[in-house]
Amino acid sequence: MVLQVDVVIIGAGAAGLFCAANAAKKGRSVLVLDHANKAGKKILMSGGGRCNFTNYYIEPSRYLSRNPHFCKSALSRYTQWDFIGLVDAHGIPWHEKKDGQLFCNNKAVDILNMLLQECDTNGAEVRLNTKITSIEALENGGKARYQVSTEEDDIRCESVVIATGGPSIPTLGATGYGYDIAKQFGLKVYPPVAGLVPFVITDQTKSLVETLSGTALPVQVQCGEQSFSEDMLFTHRGLSGPAILQISSYWSPGSKLHIDLLPTMRAGEALRQQQHERPKLKLRTWLAEQTTQKFAEVWLSGLREAELTLAELDGQAMDVIASRLHDWEVKPSGTEGYRTAEVALGGVDTDELSSKTMESKSHPGLFFIGEVVDVTGHLGGFNFQWAWASAWAAAEYV
Numbered sequence: 258m259v260l261q262v263d264v265v266i267i268g269a270g271a272a273g274l275f276c277a278a279n280a281a282k283k284g285r286s287v288l289v290l291d292h293a294n295k296a297g298k299k300i301l302m303s304g305g306g307r308c309n310f311t312n313y314y315i316e317p318s319r320y321l322s323r324n325p326h327f328c329k330s331a332l333s334r335y336t337q338w339d340f341i342g343l344v345d346a347h348g349i350p351w352h353e354k355k356d357g358q359l360f361c362n363n364k365a366v367d368i369l370n371m372l373l374q375e376c377d378t379n380g381a382e383v384r385l386n387t388k389i390t391s392i393e394a395l396e397n398g399g400k401a402r403y404q405v406s407t408e409e410d411d412i413r414c415e416s417v418v419i420a421t422g423g424p425s426i427p428t429l430g431a432t433g434y435g436y437d438i439a440k441q442f443g444l445k446v447y448p449p450v451a452g453l454v455p456f457v458i459t460d461q462t463k464s465l466v467e468t469l470s471g472t473a474l475p476v477q478v479q480c481g482e483q484s485f486s487e488d489m490l491f492t493h494r495g496l497s498g499p500a501i502l503q504i505s506s507y508w509s510p511g512s513k514l515h516i517d518l519l520p521t522m523r524a525g526e527a528l529r530q531q532q533h534e535r536p537k538l539k540l541r542t543w544l545a546e547q548t549t550q551k552f553a554e555v556w557l558s559g560l561r562e563a564e565l566t567l568a569e570l571d572g573q574a575m576d577v578i579a580s581r582l583h584d585w586e587v588k589p590s591g592t593e594g595y596r597t598a599e600v601a602l603g604g605v606d607t608d609e610l611s612s613k614t615m616e617s618k619s620h621p622g623l624f625f626i627g628e629v630v631d632v633t634g635h636l637g638g639f640n641f642q643w644a645w646a647s648a649w650a651a652a653e654y655v
């Protein structure tokens with residue numbers, strides 16, 4: 258069958274649904290298509306099931322992109338306060354967990370239901386289980402500039418919005434289809450790379466992290482110029498936890514991490530002070546007090562100094578121990594990849610798009626929003642806020 262609508266949106270995820278609701282609110286006829294059997298699967302998985310839907314402290318500096326200025330316009334026109342207002346209007350209870358991260362009190366499904374209800378109220382139709390077979394520009398379509406074909410229908414429309422996200426977690430229906438469409442229309446795409454992802458370690462450090470698996474510590478982790486102070490988790494295969502996920506977006510294969518395992522103190526000075534105040538304290542006990550019993554045992558195992566008292570340690574030994582704790586150098590062999598990554602870095606080159614409208618500069622009526630664009634946020638609600646803001650910007654112009 259040949260259908261005609263104003264706007265076809267590919268992808269019923271965070272950005273696609275929000276764009277659909279807002280475009281429909283402006284009086285556009287909107288059809289959202291998704292190949293999955295359920296809308297918003299990543300929303301349901303997000304924030305440990307509670308959806309970290311935005312952050313109090315949205316700043317362009319919390320986003321990675323080849324053009325760090327691109328995200329500014331959309332983020333300033335649809336802000337975290339706008340989204341909080343919508344969440345409040347739907348009576349969804351939420352709380353700040355830490356560092357401005359806002360989560361649902363109940364379940365992430367509250368956010369998904371809100372988006373679906375907004376679509377429904379404004380008259381946007383969402384069709385699931387729909388395989389897109391092609392998207393073509395129409396030469397003589399009149400008002401219709403594109404034809405989106407599915408296995409059932411040919412849908413003619415004035416605007417097509419690509420909101421297919423990135424390829425992380427393929428078991429949730431994630432694909433790189435949005436990149437294929439961008440390339441089909443001649444737009445440059447930066448190859449996607451897994452971001453916000455745990456590291457795998459295979460060198461001589463492996464047995465240490467394996468033994469410590471399950472231990473979490475507050476650390477400061479640095480890669481190049483970038484650093485994060487959050488918790489780190491040792492795992493069977495390497496390192497994870499918020500600090501590691503954050504730094505993973507800045508890591509490139511072959512580079513090293515510098516991890517400060519005692520970021521809130523100067524260990525050399527602390528040891529000297531304790532030597533004075535508690536000379537009979539064993540080094541191992543001192544380290545266990547600063548970290549955990551298990552960490553102290555594993556970290557110091559094989560070291561002669563472990564069983565010495567602080568009185569028995571000389572200044573040089575203290576300095577060596579302190580510097581190892583303050584600058585643990587780790588060279589990951591890789592990341593866990595798209596199987597567990599929260600996002601994909603890279604995507605459609607922002608130079609190809611208008612930062613005001615998200616529309617392709619070379620193909621009027623073709624829009625890209627959300628994660629498919631080369632804009633990736635830090636952990637903490639930044640990626641959803643980009644989905645909402647870019648979707649809202651496009652909805653104004655589709």
Ligand code: FDA
Nearest residue numbers: 268270271272292303304309421422434627628638640641
């Ligand atoms: P999204 O992935 O949401 O939607 C894309 C849609 O397109 C999907 O419905 C998919 O089925 C569909 N699609 C893909 N290919 C298609 C094709 N070929 N044909 C038709 N449809 C197709 N962010 C955050 O800010 N706070 C958080 O708490 C979390 N937590 C989190 C946990 C986990 C486990 C993951 C994997 C990710 C997060 N994120 C997050 C990141 C966040 O989920 C992500 O940035 C947004 O969902 C991106 O929104 P999009 O709408 O761009 O893509």
